[in-house]
Amino acid sequence: MQSRLNLQQLSAFLTLADTGSFGDAAEALGVSQPALSRTIQQIEGKLGARLFDRDTRKLRLTPAGERLEPLARRLMNEYQEVFAEFDDFVAGRQGVVRIAAFPSVAALLLPSTIVSFRERQPDVRIQIWEDVGRPVHKAVLDGRADIGLSTPPPISSDLRYRPLLRDEVVLVCRNDDMLAHREEHDWSVFATRAFVILSPETGLRAMIDGAMEEAGVAAEPLFNCKQPTTIGSLVNAGLGISALSRLTLAQLDSPTLAYRKLRNPTVARSIGIVTHAARSLSPAARLFLKVLDAQAKLLAPSIDGQPQPGDVL
Incomplete structure (x- = not known):
């Protein structure tokens, strides 16, 4: 029955x-x-x-x-x-938000965003996966991540992109270096000093090589490093100067390093939010993006601002 x-x-x-x-x-x-x-x-x-x-x-x-x-x-x-x-x-009080992000973005932007988000939505779980470039895009494309924080994906992909921060490439030196006494430098400075640079497989290295070519500067790197922290240590030791992005530099948090603007050309990359064009975000993920936007606006002045003679990292 x-x-x-x-x-x-x-x-x-x-x-x-x-x-x-x-x-x-x-x-x-x-x-x-x-x-x-x-x-x-x-x-x-x-x-x-x-x-x-x-x-x-x-x-x-x-x-x-x-x-x-x-x-x-x-x-x-x-x-x-x-x-x-x-x-x-539905109200965004439960669920999981999965984020794939550049290490520099994860280190600088996510901690404050997660703290602020958890004050409002304490029962939502946050998962973070770090990588660079294409792996971040692929994580969103494959559905392993809801949100990507990276540079723009290929235009032909099924991904949407919204700019969040402008990440400028700057000169990095010790704060007791004579280069720190000037506010700006041309890329030609790297032709006369030992040059510590990111390894060729990084996206930022491609931008730096392109700027060097545009400026007509031939500089032979003394060291090629995969991690910005290694570059920071080498520069701190007096083994050379470097070029890194402002967002990447914020990870170093060194009181003995200074950064100065690089000109002719000025080089910057866009860091933003990557989502899948055909996949809806969960309510919790949408709420997380609102908090992320607010935190990015608070952070933007320190990333977009012009370096001053006394600025150190």
Whole structure:
């Protein structure tokens, strides 16, 4: 026997069991007493069992009614819990936000964003995956990440891009270096000094090589490094000068390093938000992006601002 009651029927049964009166139960449910009576008859017919004993004074549950009552309450509670959980998801109070990001962006922008976001949505889980360039784009394209924080993806891809920060390439030297006494330098400075540079497989290296070519500067790198922290250590040791992006430099947080503007040409990359054009973001991810935008606006002046003679990292 397939005995299935809908939520309206379960509610009618439990309300009548609680009140013990057709009149009171009908009033609580907002229906007429005859309508409630028909509903109970339909329930008993569907279940093939009498649920209430009736006398002139009060209704009482039969053994079948006593067995059904806890089951019906469990079903109603689970129904409420399921949709409460769904409501939390729709409101962005639950879920997972998966982020693929450049290490420089993850280090500088994500900590403050996550702290601010968790103050509002403490039950949302945040997952971070760090890499550079194409792997970040591919993570979003494959659905392993909801949001990418990187340079623009190829125009022909199925990804959307929205600029967030302008990340300028600057000269990096020790703050006691004579180069730190001037506000700006041409790229020709690298032709006369030992040059510490990022390794060729990095996207930033390609930008630096392009600037060198445009400026007509031939500089032979003394060291090729994959990690900006290694470059910072080498420059700190007095082994050369370097060119890094402002966003990358913020990871070093060194009181003995200074940065100065590079001109002729001025080189900058766009760092922004990458999402899939055909895939909707979860409510929690959309809320996270709002907090991310706010944090990026707070950070932008320190990234976009012009270096001054006294500025150090």
